[in-house]
Amino acid sequence: MASEQQHEELGISHVIIDGIEGKVARVELPDGTTEDWRLSSLPKGIKEGDVIQIDVQGGDVDIEIDHDETDRRHALGQRQLDSLNAKAPDGDIDL
Template sequence: MPQDNAERPDATWVIDGIEGHFARVELEDGETVDMALASLPRGVREGDVIRVHLADGDFTLEIDHAETQRQREAAQTQLDALNRTAPAGEIDL
């Protein structure tokens, strides 16, 4: 039996990229979809975490600034670790 929207838990999306008037949005299951920027919270940027709140068959979207910052810091930490082990100088292909 399908769940009613009011019973579904909140979802989390991530803005994967922005091109023109559209954003590529990564859903919780890893699928990406294109959405009009006008349908997302004002000021949304690449990398932002969006919380989807479902209630009574309707939904609201908001940027989760704290989670966005946490994910950006984790990504920077990973990048810094990779750079520490990178060979010095030019890379020849």
């Protein structure tokens, strides 16, 4: 939590690439809302699920793919999926 507060003070935030359609990327903002951004305004090579770090300092904006955070979130999602699948019944499901 202290790390997040420190990042907010420094002007660092993260958005998630929710989808890409044509020349537009749908991004999920920190508050959970989504917006459409031009692909040309984002780092080259982005793909769905990537976490983008935006650092605003004194009018300068630095945007880059946060590979560590992307990997962490993918691993967390996979663990959650594995946990759900482990609880699934074996064999045929009777209704």
